Amino acid sequence: MSNQAPGVRIDGLTVVYKTPAGELPAVRGVTLTLEPGSITGIVGESGSGKSTLALSLLNAVQPPGRIAGGSVEIDGLGDVVGLRGEELRKARGKHIGYVFQAAQNSLNPLKTVGKQLLDLGRSHGVDDLRGLVREAKELLGRMGLDGARVLDSHQHELSGGMRQRVGIMLALVLNAHLVVLDEPTTALDMITQANILRIVREVHAERGLTTLVITHDIGVVAEVADRLAVMYGGRLVEQGPTREVLGAPRHPYTRGLIQAIPRLTGDIDEARALPGRPPTLVTVPKEGCVFRERCELRMDVCDTVDPEPVADGPRLVACHAVNSASASTTVATKEHA
Amino acid sequence: MSATLIPETGSAASTLRRNFWRGVWRVMRRKPSRLVGVVILAGFVVMAVVGPMLLPDPLPNDPAAITRPPSWEHWLGTDPQGRDVLALVITGSRYVLLTAAITAVITVVVGTSIGLFSGFKRGRWDTVLMRLTDMKLTIPGLPLLLVLATVWRFGSPWQMGLVLGLLGWGGVARAVRSQTLSLRERGFIEAARGLGLSTTHIIGKELLPSMAPYIAMNMLISVTGAVYSQVGLFFLGVLPYESDNWGVMLNLAVFQAGALITPNALGYLLGPLMAILLLTLAIVLVVDAMDEIFNPRLREE
Amino acid sequence: MTLIARRLAGHLARGFVMILVVATISFFIVNNIPGDPMAARYEKLVEGGMAPEAARQAVKVLYGFQPDGSLWQQYTDFMAGLFRLDLGVSVTRPGTPVLDVLTDAAKWTVLPVLAGTLLSFLVGIILGVYAAVKRSGKLGDALSISGSLLHGVPQYVLALLVVMIFSTLLGVLPADGSVDILYEPGWNAGYLGSLVEHALLPVLTYALSAYGGWILAMKSSVVTVLGDDFILAAELRGMKRSIVFRYIARNAILPLFTMLALSLGLLLGGAVFIEKIFNYPGLGWLLIGAVTERDYALMGGAFLLITVGTILANIVADLFYTVIDPRVRSGEEVS
Amino acid sequence: GGSTNKSGDAAGGGGGGLFTTIDVNRPGLEASAPANPYNPKGNSFPGYSSMKLGWVKNHLTDPNQALPGIAASWEIAPDNSAITLKLQPNAKWSDGKPVTAEDVKMSIGIAYTQGSTAFSVTPGAAGAAAEVTVVDPQTVKITQDMANPSPKFARGVLDTTVLPSHVWSSVLPADFWDKLKAARGEGADAEKAREEVTGLGEKVIAFAPEKDVSAGPFVLERVNPSEALLVKNKYFFNAANVAPSQVKFLNYTGNEQIWNYLIAGKLDHAGFTAAPTDVMNRIKQANGNEVIKGYSPVAVGMAFNQSKKPYDNVHVRRGLAYLIDREQVTQVASPEGGTAAATTSGIHQKAAQAWIPDTLPSLEPYKVDAAKAEEEFKKAGLTKKDGKWALADGSAWKVSMHAPAGFSDWLSAQENIKSQLVKAGVDAEVVTTADYPLYLEELNAGKYDVGFWLMALGPAPYDIFQRLYGASNGWANVAGKVQHSAPGKNGNWMGGPEEIEVGGEKINPGELTAKLNSSDEEAAKPIMAQLAQAANQDLPVIQLWDYVNTQFVNNSRFTGWPHDDSILRMGTGVLPSGVWIQQGLIKAKQ
Amino acid sequence: MITGTGVVKTFKQRGKVLGAREVRALRGVDFSIPKGGAASFIGESGCGKTTLGRIIAGLESYDEGEIVIDDVPMTPLRPKQRQPHFRKIQMIHQDPYSALNPTRTIHQTLYAPLSLRAKQTGRSAAWIEERAAEVLSLVGLDPGTVLGRYPHQLSGGMRQRVVIARALTVDPEMLVADEAVSMIDVSLRLGILALLKDLRERLGVSVLFITHDVATARYIGDDGELYVIYRGQVVERGPVDTVIADPVHPYTQSLLSAIPVLHGLERPGEEPVTPLSSLDESQSDEGCLFARRCPFQGERCADERPLLQLTEGVPQEHACFYPERRSVIARPMSEV
Numbered sequence A: 001m002s003n004q005a006p007g008v009r010i011d012g013l014t015v016v017y018k019t020p021a022g023e024l025p026a027v028r029g030v031t032l033t034l035e036p037g038s039i040t041g042i043v044g045e046s047g048s049g050k051s052t053l054a055l056s057l058l059n060a061v062q063p064p065g066r067i068a069g070g071s072v073e074i075d076g077l078g079d080v081v082g083l084r085g086e087e088l089r090k091a092r093g094k095h096i097g098y099v100f101q102a103a104q105n106s107l108n109p110l111k112t113v114g115k116q117l118l119d120l121g122r123s124h125g126v127d128d129l130r131g132l133v134r135e136a137k138e139l140l141g142r143m144g145l146d147g148a149r150v151l152d153s154h155q156h157e158l159s160g161g162m163r164q165r166v167g168i169m170l171a172l173v174l175n176a177h178l179v180v181l182d183e184p185t186t187a188l189d190m191i192t193q194a195n196i197l198r199i200v201r202e203v204h205a206e207r208g209l210t211t212l213v214i215t216h217d218i219g220v221v222a223e224v225a226d227r228l229a230v231m232y233g234g235r236l237v238e239q240g241p242t243r244e245v246l247g248a249p250r251h252p253y254t255r256g257l258i259q260a261i262p263r264l265t266g267d268i269d270e271a272r273a274l275p276g277r278p279p280t281l282v283t284v285p286k287e288g289c290v291f292r293e294r295c296e297l298r299m300d301v302c303d304t305v306d307p308e309p310v311a312d313g314p315r316l317v318a319c320h321a322v323n324s325a326s327a328s329t330t331v332a333t334k335e336h337a
Numbered sequence B: 001m002s003a004t005l006i007p008e009t010g011s012a013a014s015t016l017r018r019n020f021w022r023g024v025w026r027v028m029r030r031k032p033s034r035l036v037g038v039v040i041l042a043g044f045v046v047m048a049v050v051g052p053m054l055l056p057d058p059l060p061n062d063p064a065a066i067t068r069p070p071s072w073e074h075w076l077g078t079d080p081q082g083r084d085v086l087a088l089v090i091t092g093s094r095y096v097l098l099t100a101a102i103t104a105v106i107t108v109v110v111g112t113s114i115g116l117f118s119g120f121k122r123g124r125w126d127t128v129l130m131r132l133t134d135m136k137l138t139i140p141g142l143p144l145l146l147v148l149a150t151v152w153r154f155g156s157p158w159q160m161g162l163v164l165g166l167l168g169w170g171g172v173a174r175a176v177r178s179q180t181l182s183l184r185e186r187g188f189i190e191a192a193r194g195l196g197l198s199t200t201h202i203i204g205k206e207l208l209p210s211m212a213p214y215i216a217m218n219m220l221i222s223v224t225g226a227v228y229s230q231v232g233l234f235f236l237g238v239l240p241y242e243s244d245n246w247g248v249m250l251n252l253a254v255f256q257a258g259a260l261i262t263p264n265a266l267g268y269l270l271g272p273l274m275a276i277l278l279l280t281l282a283i284v285l286v287v288d289a290m291d292e293i294f295n296p297r298l299r300e301e
Numbered sequence C: 001m002t003l004i005a006r007r008l009a010g011h012l013a014r015g016f017v018m019i020l021v022v023a024t025i026s027f028f029i030v031n032n033i034p035g036d037p038m039a040a041r042y043e044k045l046v047e048g049g050m051a052p053e054a055a056r057q058a059v060k061v062l063y064g065f066q067p068d069g070s071l072w073q074q075y076t077d078f079m080a081g082l083f084r085l086d087l088g089v090s091v092t093r094p095g096t097p098v099l100d101v102l103t104d105a106a107k108w109t110v111l112p113v114l115a116g117t118l119l120s121f122l123v124g125i126i127l128g129v130y131a132a133v134k135r136s137g138k139l140g141d142a143l144s145i146s147g148s149l150l151h152g153v154p155q156y157v158l159a160l161l162v163v164m165i166f167s168t169l170l171g172v173l174p175a176d177g178s179v180d181i182l183y184e185p186g187w188n189a190g191y192l193g194s195l196v197e198h199a200l201l202p203v204l205t206y207a208l209s210a211y212g213g214w215i216l217a218m219k220s221s222v223v224t225v226l227g228d229d230f231i232l233a234a235e236l237r238g239m240k241r242s243i244v245f246r247y248i249a250r251n252a253i254l255p256l257f258t259m260l261a262l263s264l265g266l267l268l269g270g271a272v273f274i275e276k277i278f279n280y281p282g283l284g285w286l287l288i289g290a291v292t293e294r295d296y297a298l299m300g301g302a303f304l305l306i307t308v309g310t311i312l313a314n315i316v317a318d319l320f321y322t323v324i325d326p327r328v329r330s331g332e333e334v335s
Numbered sequence D: 001g002g003s004t005n006k007s008g009d010a011a012g013g014g015g016g017g018l019f020t021t022i023d024v025n026r027p028g029l030e031a032s033a034p035a036n037p038y039n040p041k042g043n044s045f046p047g048y049s050s051m052k053l054g055w056v057k058n059h060l061t062d063p064n065q066a067l068p069g070i071a072a073s074w075e076i077a078p079d080n081s082a083i084t085l086k087l088q089p090n091a092k093w094s095d096g097k098p099v100t101a102e103d104v105k106m107s108i109g110i111a112y113t114q115g116s117t118a119f120s121v122t123p124g125a126a127g128a129a130a131e132v133t134v135v136d137p138q139t140v141k142i143t144q145d146m147a148n149p150s151p152k153f154a155r156g157v158l159d160t161t162v163l164p165s166h167v168w169s170s171v172l173p174a175d176f177w178d179k180l181k182a183a184r185g186e187g188a189d190a191e192k193a194r195e196e197v198t199g200l201g202e203k204v205i206a207f208a209p210e211k212d213v214s215a216g217p218f219v220l221e222r223v224n225p226s227e228a229l230l231v232k233n234k235y236f237f238n239a240a241n242v243a244p245s246q247v248k249f250l251n252y253t254g255n256e257q258i259w260n261y262l263i264a265g266k267l268d269h270a271g272f273t274a275a276p277t278d279v280m281n282r283i284k285q286a287n288g289n290e291v292i293k294g295y296s297p298v299a300v301g302m303a304f305n306q307s308k309k310p311y312d313n314v315h316v317r318r319g320l321a322y323l324i325d326r327e328q329v330t331q332v333a334s335p336e337g338g339t340a341a342a343t344t345s346g347i348h349q350k351a352a353q354a355w356i357p358d359t360l361p362s363l364e365p366y367k368v369d370a371a372k373a374e375e376e377f378k379k380a381g382l383t384k385k386d387g388k389w390a391l392a393d394g395s396a397w398k399v400s401m402h403a404p405a406g407f408s409d410w411l412s413a414q415e416n417i418k419s420q421l422v423k424a425g426v427d428a429e430v431v432t433t434a435d436y437p438l439y440l441e442e443l444n445a446g447k448y449d450v451g452f453w454l455m456a457l458g459p460a461p462y463d464i465f466q467r468l469y470g471a472s473n474g475w476a477n478v479a480g481k482v483q484h485s486a487p488g489k490n491g492n493w494m495g496g497p498e499e500i501e502v503g504g505e506k507i508n509p510g511e512l513t514a515k516l517n518s519s520d521e522e523a524a525k526p527i528m529a530q531l532a533q534a535a536n537q538d539l540p541v542i543q544l545w546d547y548v549n550t551q552f553v554n555n556s557r558f559t560g561w562p563h564d565d566s567i568l569r570m571g572t573g574v575l576p577s578g579v580w581i582q583q584g585l586i587k588a589k590q
Numbered sequence E: 001m002i003t004g005t006g007v008v009k010t011f012k013q014r015g016k017v018l019g020a021r022e023v024r025a026l027r028g029v030d031f032s033i034p035k036g037g038a039a040s041f042i043g044e045s046g047c048g049k050t051t052l053g054r055i056i057a058g059l060e061s062y063d064e065g066e067i068v069i070d071d072v073p074m075t076p077l078r079p080k081q082r083q084p085h086f087r088k089i090q091m092i093h094q095d096p097y098s099a100l101n102p103t104r105t106i107h108q109t110l111y112a113p114l115s116l117r118a119k120q121t122g123r124s125a126a127w128i129e130e131r132a133a134e135v136l137s138l139v140g141l142d143p144g145t146v147l148g149r150y151p152h153q154l155s156g157g158m159r160q161r162v163v164i165a166r167a168l169t170v171d172p173e174m175l176v177a178d179e180a181v182s183m184i185d186v187s188l189r190l191g192i193l194a195l196l197k198d199l200r201e202r203l204g205v206s207v208l209f210i211t212h213d214v215a216t217a218r219y220i221g222d223d224g225e226l227y228v229i230y231r232g233q234v235v236e237r238g239p240v241d242t243v244i245a246d247p248v249h250p251y252t253q254s255l256l257s258a259i260p261v262l263h264g265l266e267r268p269g270e271e272p273v274t275p276l277s278s279l280d281e282s283q284s285d286e287g288c289l290f291a292r293r294c295p296f297q298g299e300r301c302a303d304e305r306p307l308l309q310l311t312e313g314v315p316q317e318h319a320c321f322y323p324e325r326r327s328v329i330a331r332p333m334s335e336v
């Protein structure tokens, strides 16, 4: 594979989990393209299927889940969904770096970071292990850590922020150019979070990566991502360039989400919670719009027909109300502001 | 701004509400073997309670049919007294199960109290009690029982149960303590204290119910332990006995009737052996089922 | 290193106290034993045809060894003796120090139980991994249930079944004693072969009875580790299966090693039933004999030795854990 | 296990190979124990590796009969006052040194430290020796202290183990014999000397010779926890006629192991071992096995504590005797090891025929007879309510029988008696005690109503009856004088009457029994008849069964097993097969 | 009204006799929360917020200092005597699931404290039922649907409301909400915040809000005070809006700079402050606790500890020798 940032095209991806109530989709018909060299952010509440989607990029959905349909085309790898065995294993780590949601615990507690790094190198047939260590130290140094010390440490000797950085280092050290970060800052405090986000941005730029950041915190996406995709109940409800989406959210869910964020400045009365509760695998509607139960723009059609994402320039929105509105008149979302 | 106060209501509450017994039934049905376990266990209890009442005391003996192999007349053969082995297994079960029950109750009551107290009070009491528990756990049980067998009379189930119970609470205490500690960490205990609720309430209504399944499982497990050691002690022949029980039967079968040598006494050996095996099996199956029924993961699902 | 030294010091202090406590307990138990062994001996001699007076004298000679003096005096003597490794005088084996009798018996316990433990440990952990991986399958279920069952079934039941099958029915292996006397002791094939032949069934039984515990423990340990994030993380980094497997295995085995050390502590007293049934002359066998013969000193000594073994194993287990687990090593408690 | 026949250094004749046996007297070999016959676990095998002066037999009436051991022959003075021993002329120790009279004398000294029937420092002990004289290197003379003589003095002397003085001399101090003399006197000095002599006993018991030095046909080679190996002593005086070249003693802790060995045909000889019927059948069927039965001078009885109601009433005891079917009891409890007692006489049936053939038929046989039992109970004032017998005052009556836990034949018997009694309307229970020592302690303390009791310990007449009318029933023989203690005192737990009316004559059974100690055979017979009658009508015990001595032998490798009653079972702790072998009776099978 | 002066708390690592390690969680904290008032504690992880909250709620003892509840000093009282006073202060835990007993229905959960109260005041069983329904309504839950349920049948937001309702059963004067919203879904957080504010307004309950997300502090009410805590010390304290808009302590500034900017809606502050290193408990206790991480460290900082004080030209209290205003927070685009 080239040293170029790869593009990723997810098409109609559906992932189901086997539950007592049968196989239920956690991700349904998601279509998303990660442009080479971009940072894409996916936001959504807990249980909306973000991690599942991220794992699908590595064809690593854990049982009882499985990819039930769709494809994930990665430049230089082809359709990941079809990969098996050694091929798949080699792709992981070497082509796709994954920073785990619980990076806090993503290290083997019994081995030093350095040893795990060597294990990683051996797994991928790296001959020049010294070079690998050098590279790792460099990366860690780049992220403001003392490489030698960190490589000599066990997991429990590192703070949360440090572990997260080690996680990023391990994702990048084999020169992967597609990096997936699942909730990279959850459970970190503000200052550390800011730090990590800065590092993500810088490393992305320096190394020329294609990055996917997954989070439930819109602030995080806003900090780092070029493009933003919003998930709800396993569906992508809206996507587009970050600034545009944040500045002018179209989908009622996106709008609600943004409104619900407590801000440092501005009129606090403007903020409000979304009514209702986020769906779970069982309670998410099987047909029709997944968001309709909490939606203020709910229409009859929402109960039966699943809205298709409709493109408008670089943006896509899947909402009957918005789409029908934008079809007749141009955007009319500013009525409140 | 009160407009933000939107009452949350759950949808389809009735579907969420799961009946505990239905859950039990489902777990049972998923693996029929568990049902078998429950049935066998119930059978043993009935056997111990009712069985001896249905049989004459003393059991009729037939001096002309001493140590016979299983036959239609005597399903498990006869013992060296010419008594029916099956009847002996049944009458013997009372001692065994009564002892086991007493042991289990003592183990659980003492173990739970100490564990609760220790975990709840923490501090110095905890240290002292746990040191004590550690000590008790370090002393190997069977050898201690053997030594005790020389001073203590294990004649009645009460005496036996008392000793086994008093020797057995260590593990339960430790486990209950760690459960208590981990429950303490959960906010609801602290909240109850903050609300000024009494310690009795906290222990009786908040802690114990959360641990009940766990304790029940421990109780069942200590039943196996009790059966194991008491039968074992009798089997070794270091205890006098006042009536026939499984351990005595095993001892007599092996060391007196020569069950390992002559097929005639095989029934005499197999009787208690099968009883122990069945009982163990039943308890294993029931514990397995309980594990699933009470597993919080399953309940939170 | 200092941590280990500190822990060791603490443990030794506690172990010491505990040995004192156990010694005291066993002293008082032994001193309260009812029954009159002299009368029994006397009866036996008379039954054999000895004149009553002569029998009485003979018994007196035999029990002349028994300590006397006030209870307190006896107790202090006993404790003082303890420090000299003098555990008193055995009634049935006068002239032979109790400690010699014990060490003699201990070797017959240690080797087979050690072999049985290690065997069951090996098989148990391997099958435990299998049971964990296949836990939703039929075979995994069968393995777990069989594990629980073997774990729950009393050792003597297993031993009896083993004897019945291998000795009585098939007659392939001996179930009586430890070695054939006709072989000159030493490093010759005959003697060693005989040793092994006689040890096979006890070892097998011990392994069978311990195996259930290991498979269950390993299974649950592996299941826990499998659920740990770092395993999935390693997979997502594309680590080789063998390396991931090593990660699982090492982390899952760690708690089992402590259990192993602890079970090795129970080793001295762990084979009472097996030794009784196979007439294997180990410590348990000795203890039963001492109990039935009312040999106070021997009984107390055997019990004490068994307990000391457990205490030592506890210490070793903890230190072992300290060494092997970096989390504990750096002073962070893991529960 | 397998076996490699190591022919050893047994060059001498015989021609047999390995002889496998067990020591029935001692379960549990102890590998670390010394080759010391006085050590309870000592690896010394009387008859094989340790020798006695003679091998006393269990003759029905004559206690002094014996086979030659180290003593080739002996002469007993007609009044039993002395015995002169002639040693085997070419007896040698296994290290080649000759066996001398000095060895014998030292061995007697050692016997004193341990207490033996003839060599006892207990003042006034019956049948104690007075003087030991080495007449010449081959001759030793021992005289009896005639202050309290015993007709079985010679038996006591002959039953002495002979030890090599060149190995053992260190255990006895140089002034031992002076001390002994002092000890046999009276007063404080004597008391002190006695203590010293007895004190030596500990040393003797603990003594561990570096290696076994035996004057017997075999010498100990090695022991491991499961077996002991003895090899032929080529210096043994009769080595030419000793058939086996090696002897293997198998260890066992329980009877079931012995059965196993027997069924496998492994044992060439095993002493009496109780076995259930079908096990016995399998043993008999095993290739080459033979069961030889003979006399064993023991019986067992169900003894009453007459301090407890209602057992103080002779009618109650008789009533019970009429209810118990001894045949059935014996068949259930000890089908091979015993024969149901014909009646309660205090003597083993076989011995009784020799001692009191005329009295025997006149004794009440107590055949099962419910009607007679009822009559007796009524005489005793017992009442029957709802088919159940109750005490005179109307309170419930339960016959509570005790036995030690390990004694399975006794327990079986009691269980059987229980069901017989319950059937007859007498409530009964069986209570076990942890072990024999505890049983004896509690029995002695008078805690039991009814317990089992060994009796009729032959062949000496005194030994036979002292079990019924001895210390346990209140009569103690102190320095030749008989004293009676009240029930509950000094070990009198039977609590029987001091005098019994027999044939219209009041007798004191304890005094009569004591008299047996010094009576010769002829004088003893009428006394025994009286005592038998007393026992028969007063029933301090109900004699249940007489033991039978069962020996197991195997004819596949060796032959020549004796069938003579009196040598099937030798004296205390002797292994009869060893004696047979050294006598040259046992031959290798061709 | 609750005030604290010089509250000190040191944790000794338990179970280690020989190698005890001390954690100085609080180093002399002063605070005062008026009746019906509000205060927020913010700070990095591990700086002692929870510890202080628990001390205020009476769940943890303190080593030194004085806490006065409604004019009653707590220090002289024995633990048993303190209890009724501390009962006026109720804690709302971070994790709404573990704060409710999974084996008890909401009804049972509410019933226990209510019946205790009914017993104390001699009220009837009917009152209990009534009051249970009332507190549920107060937190915006429908008693009919909620009472009979078990905690696992409720969503996170509902659970947290139940927790609050339970606290209300004892008519508390103050609620201590320790990160009460951080485990609740984003879309529901504001609901809880609004509820707390609403309770303040309607019931006059004062609220102590503990968070590391500074923005949420604003939602407790604009009359609230903000306490910035660093390593067991209050480094800046003042009205919420003042501190947020014009922080003077570099630590406060670091915290505020770290808040992600909603690019597209906001533009970042001009002078963001980034600490030189991350928090390390083992850093020296000498001088200003923040000195090692402070980009603006002056001469005095290394060996002198600044105390919380008011200085000229700064409206809020702060503990910095060189207080300086910096524009660190993001501002909405619309404000441009």
Ligand SMILES: Nc1ncnc2c1ncn2[C@@H]1O[C@H](COP(=O)(O)OP(=O)(O)OP(=O)(O)O)[C@@H](O)[C@H]1O
Residues within 6 Å of the ligand: A017, A018, A019, A026, A044, A045, A046, A047, A048, A049, A050, A051, A052, A053, A062, A063, A064, A065, A101, A216, A280, A281
């Ligand atoms: N192993 C599993 N078995 C069954 N359902 C699962 C499993 N893993 C996830 N799910 C369900 O799939 C849905 C999506 O889960 P996922 O972890 O992808 O969500 P997420 O958006 O990452 O949430 P979070 O923010 O909590 O990480 C959820 O409803 C979850 O309950």
Ligand SMILES: Nc1ncnc2c1ncn2[C@@H]1O[C@H](COP(=O)(O)OP(=O)(O)OP(=O)(O)O)[C@@H](O)[C@H]1O
Residues within 6 Å of the ligand: E011, E012, E013, E023, E024, E025, E043, E044, E045, E046, E047, E048, E049, E050, E051, E052, E212, E281
């Ligand atoms: N029970 C305890 N024993 C020992 N140390 C403790 C204990 N509780 C808290 N600490 C220590 O006290 C310090 C302050 O902890 P505290 O929980 O109050 O911080 P916090 O500000 O609430 O952090 P977070 O934002 O992570 O909740 C920490 O270093 C912590 O490790």
Ligand SMILES: [Mg+2]
Residues within 6 Å of the ligand: A050, A051, A052, A101, A182, A183
């Ligand atoms: Mg996720």
Ligand SMILES: [Mg+2]
Residues within 6 Å of the ligand: E049, E050, E051, E178
């Ligand atoms: Mg906190």
Ligand code: NI
Residues within 6 Å of the ligand: A269, A270
């Ligand atoms: Ni508005």
